[in-house]
Amino acid sequence: MGMFSEAVQVWSSADGRPERLRWKGTDYRFASEPVRWFERRPWWRDEGRAPVGYGPGLVDHEIWQVQAVPEGASPEAAQEPVTLEIVRYGATGVWRLLRVHRGEAMSRRLA
Numbered sequence: 492m493g494m495f496s497e498a499v500q501v502w503s504s505a506d507g508r509p510e511r512l513r514w515k516g517t518d519y520r521f522a523s524e525p526v527r528w529f530e531r532r533p534w535w536r537d538e539g540r541a542p543v544g545y546g547p548g549l550v551d552h553e554i555w556q557v558q559a560v561p562e563g564a565s566p567e568a569a570q571e572p573v574t575l576e577i578v579r580y581g582a583t584g585v586w587r588l589l590r591v592h593r594g595e596a597m598s599r600r601l602a
Contacts, residue, residue: 501586519559522572526556552578
């Protein structure tokens with residue numbers, strides 16, 4: 492598994508659920524339903540102090556794990572999906588790729 496931060500383009504549904512993405516010039520579709528959870532971020536490293544009434548996106552990151560295959564890949568090719576973890580920054584709406592799991596099944600299964 493690699494961890495880094497790289498910009499990706501993500502198309503989302505009206506309720507904010509990611510539906511497909513573009514990474515390194517390739518469009519990907521999702522092979523299964525995305526899984527969402529929240530992680531604390533060390534906001535104190537980036538912010539001098541938290542403004543009053545400002546919380547969403549400051550304390551927690553909304554992480555989505557998706558299993559992606561290139562758009563147009565034929566079912567006959569039986570390409571193994573790549574598992575990606577992406578985050579959307581609430582204030583800007585920018586999506587970033589955080590982790591890539593290669594050759595692993597979806598690592599988180601949350602209800």
